Amino acid sequence: MYIAHVRELDKEIQPINKHLLGVQRLAEQFGEKLGLKHVAGLAGLLHDLGKYSDKFQEYIDIVAFHPELPQPKRGEVDHSTAGGRLLFELLHHKESSFYEKLLAEIVSNAIISHHSNLQDYLSPDIESDYLRRVQDKTLPEYELAIDRFFMDTISKEEFIDYMNAAVDELKLFTDHSPTQSFFVTKYIFSCLIDADRTDTRSFEEQVEAGEPTQHLLLFDAYYRRLMDHLATFKEKSNASEPINVLRAQMSEQCDVFAVERPSGIYTLSIPTGGGKTLASLRYALRHALKYDKQRIIYVVPYTTIIEQNAGEVRKILKDNEHILEHHSNIIEEEQEGKGDSDEADDGLITNKEKLKLARDNWDSPIIFTTLVQFLNVFYAKGNRNTRRLHNLSHSVIVFDEVQKVPIHCISLFNEALNFLKQDAHCSILLCTATQPTLEKVQHSLLKNRDGEIVPNLSEVSKAFKRVELVDKTDKSMTTGDLADWINAEIHEWGSTLVILNTKSVVKDLYERLQGGPLPVYHLSTSMCAAHRKEKLKEIRDLLEDQVPFICVTTQLIEAGVDVSFKCVIRSLAGLDSIAQAAGRCNRHGEDESQNVYIIDHAEEALSKLKEIKVGKDTSSNVLAIFKKKADKYEGSLLSPKAMTEYFLYYYHKMEANLNYFVSEVDKEMTKLLMSLSPENDYVTHYQKKHGTSFPLLLNGSYKTAAEHFQVIDQKTTSVLVPYGGGKELIAQLNSGAWLEDVSKFLKQAQQYTVNLYSHELKQLRESNAIVEHLDGMIYEVKENWYSDNYGVDLKGEGGMDELIV
Structure with a gap:
């Protein structure tokens, strides 16, 4: 018996042939979704072929069964190159067809990379790590491993037939473009990673892989529950009011559009307060039922929207089990090793290995995640990210507040969506009141023609107008000026929301307003999700009870957070941000009209925030045109025409930045x-x-690109914080109790994490405020460095809050 894995708990052995065939079966299921069953299955069948060598068998025997002997260096035996080399040798020579060569390059890269990142076919230093692995590297027991593979797992004749079936699949699928080849390579890589980890996890937990969720039955039940909920609106006394009639009409338009139009890329431009969340859910469920989609994925710019929207959807659909919130990666990817020694799977399933095997693959029927996590699936390093990619296929994907895609990621975002539409059988809905002109850039988004669900947008926009934008940018204000102005006018305004562009000026204003005429609240991304949720509940309670107060925050509150203030002050930024801020004022039409003041803050340091700076300058131009010729924008800075012109100007100014x-x-x-x-x-x-x-046919520098990709300009690290239930999770982490259900622990922990920039993490480490677990795979912030007012407190004064009355 040749060993693939040994369970640490009871020293049970998983044979190589059973593992290879198990991974093959799962990979086939994942690949079949794109008509690439044998292509993906080939990767599964060959990925651990190198474990048939004597050297690996001796290695795992010592590691698993002889702890008294000198232990070899972890991962020192290369077991992933052999399968990739076999495929390359069989399919990549002078007589090979284009399709045979393409299959060899795609699948063998996935195989040799399944413990690291996809290799560069050609790197910036004009070397090919891929060729070095599949062609040049010395593999002493290569022939022995192959002989054992064909004796123990599959006959050579069966294997050749299987390989030829994969060639035929790829021939039918490919459009011969390097763009598609990149995404297909990523997709096959995703199938292999998830299949490998799922099979290994099943062996570790001594259970067979569960039956797939009956998604259509669930979606049918969800749709009926949603329609029951919507029916309650018609019974309300204000149902016949024009604005509510219009909401109902737009919801019905989503239902009809979902059935009548095939999968594609469409827009839903419901104005703020128009019921966008439920209308998009209605489209998604109806379309999923009609066109057999396997999951519905909501992608949002901020975790605050996840918290609110997921909660609302859970409540309406009456289901907690099948709705996943995925905020961020709790576990840090291990630093990739140099060269070929990074064979992370040494066959022994330890507690640390369980973290990697945890079910983190987006297989829930409904998922809420962030733009960062979505883009990481396609472009970031780390197998945990790529593992999720295949589960995006056959989905309805709803992008909420799509205008928030970071400017340097626009081209990459568009290319990913084009692949999902054209090759992965997805239907994509771009939801926002401020639609960006993504179809007008170099790497254009392939939107469907006549793809806006809501007709007569100008009339709809006018019907939902509830605020007046008041331009006060003629003279800039310091934080002191702003505080004085607010204190002087606050009794006239009532509950007031102030949104500024940087955390530092927000904190400064918050401190200056303390002790003033009204209570002051502060919201920050330095707070964990559970903390922000609690603060937002307090804020909503005050708004409902009509108790005047002030809330000071950054743009995190703008997109999707359902609050309605009497007055909003917005520091000058992009017109889309101003429009989103306006959506937090008089949101439900409580008054006929209220004011949103646009100010020019003098002390915001925007030199390193180019997107905000250029957005601010572009908005200034639009404001100047509006002053002279308001009719050009139909008399409103919030009109669709104004927004379209803003984005055309903005993308033109940022043209050099659109391509990462x-x-x-x-x-x-x-x-x-x-x-x-x-x-x-x-x-x-x-x-x-x-x-x-x-x-080679392919020349992409896949590994180089992944190592340099990050959605936000600075890398962030998720840390577990001692707030509320986070304290209990930290206690579990320190006791080891969490190991009983790693997946459940990771899901709960997302509510109690904060993403820190590298300089913030460095400062906390220097203050001895960070505790590392499992060799730095999980980080914890000590209690004194978390504040009820500010969240993560770099000064270590958090613990003092309880003493201040």
């Missing part, structure tokens, strides 16, 4: 991943350096 530029290698990300050979100067340099043509 990797300064370290002086190249755009799309060219690192998706360029034709004639357009890739790395290929030209390779041919000059080696005096021969580049031998």
Whole structure:
């Protein structure tokens, strides 16, 4: 019996052939969703072929059964290269067809990379780590491993037939473009990673992989519950009011559109307060039922929207079990090793290994996640991210507040959505009152023609108008000026929301307003989700009871947070941000009209916040045009025409930033991943350096791109904080009790984490405020460094809050 894994608990053995065939079966299921059953299955069948070597068998025997002997270095035996090399040797030679070569390059890269990141076919230093692995690296027991594979797992004849079936699948699927080849490689890689981890987890937990969720039965029940909920609106006394009639009409339009139009990329431009969340859910459920979609995924810019929308949906659908909130990765990916020694699977399933095997693969029927997590699935390093990709196929994906896609990720975002539409059988809904012109940029989004669900947007926008924008930008204000103005006018205004562009000026204003005429609240991304949720509940209670107060915050409150203030003050920023801020004023039409003041804050440091700076400048231009010729924008700065013109100006000014530029290698990300050979100067340099043509069809620098990709400019790290239930989770973490159900622990922990920038994490470490668990895979913040007012407190004064009355 050849060993693949040994369970640490009872030293039970999982044979290699059982593991390979188990991973093959799962990978086939995942690949079949795109018509690539055998392509994905081939990766599963070959991925651990190298474990058939004597060297690996001796290694795992010592590690698992002989702790008294000197222990070899973890992962020192390369077991992932052999399967990739076998495929390359069989399919990649002079006589091979285009499709055979393409299959070899796609699948063998997934195999050799399944414990790291996909390898570079050609790197910026004009080397091919991929070729070095599949062609040049010395593998002493390669032939022995292959012989055992064909004797123990599958006959050579069966294998050749299977491989040819994979070639035929790819031939039918491919459009010969490097863009599609990148996404297909990622997809097959995702199938392999999830299949490998799922099979290993099943062995570890001594259970067979569960039956897939009956998603259509669930969606049918959900749809009926949603319709029952919507029916209650018709019974209310104000149901016949024009605004409520219009809400009901737009909801009905979503239902009809979902059935009549096939899957594609569409827009839903319901104004703020128009019932966008329930209307988009109605579209998603109806479309999923009609076109057999397997899951519904909501992608939002901020965790605050996840918290609110997921809670609302759970309440209406009456289901907690099948609705996943995925805020961030609780566990940090281990630092990737150098060279080929990073064979993370040494066969022994330890507690640390359980973290990697935890079910973190987005297989829930309804998922709420963030733009960061969505983009990480396609472009970031770390197998935990890529593992989720195959579960995006056959989905309805709703992007809430889509205008918040970071500017440097626009091209990558559009390319990912185009793949999901064209090849992965997804229907995509772009939801916002402020639609960006993503179809008007270089890497354009392939929106469907006549794809807006709500007709007559101008009339709808006018019907929902509830505020007047008051331009006070002629003279800039300091924080002191702003505080004086607020204190002087607050009794006239009532409950007031102040939104500024940076956390530092928000904190300064909050402190200046303390002791003033009204209570002051502060919201920050330095607070964990559970903390913000509690603060927002207090804020909503005060608003409902009509108790005047002031709330000071950043843009985190703008998108999707259902609050309605009497007055809003917004520091000048992009017109979309101003419109979103206006949506927090008189949101439910409590008054005929209220004021939203636009100010120019003099002390915001925006030099490193280019998107906000350019948005601010572009809005200034639109404000100047509006003063001279308001009719151009139908008399409203919040009209669809004003928003379209703003985005056209904005994207034009930011044109050089739309294609993610990797300064370290002086190249755009799309060219690192998706360029034709004639357009890739790395290929030209390779041919000059080696005096021969580049031998591969694909030339992408996949690993280089992944190592340099991050959605936000600075890398952040998730840390567990001692707030509310977070204290109990930290106690579990320290006691080891969480190991009984790792997946449940990780899900709960997301409510009690904060994402810290690298400089913040460094400062806390220097203050001895960070506790590391499992060699730095999980971080915990000590209690004195978490404040009820500010969240994570870099000064370590958090514990003092309880003493201040």
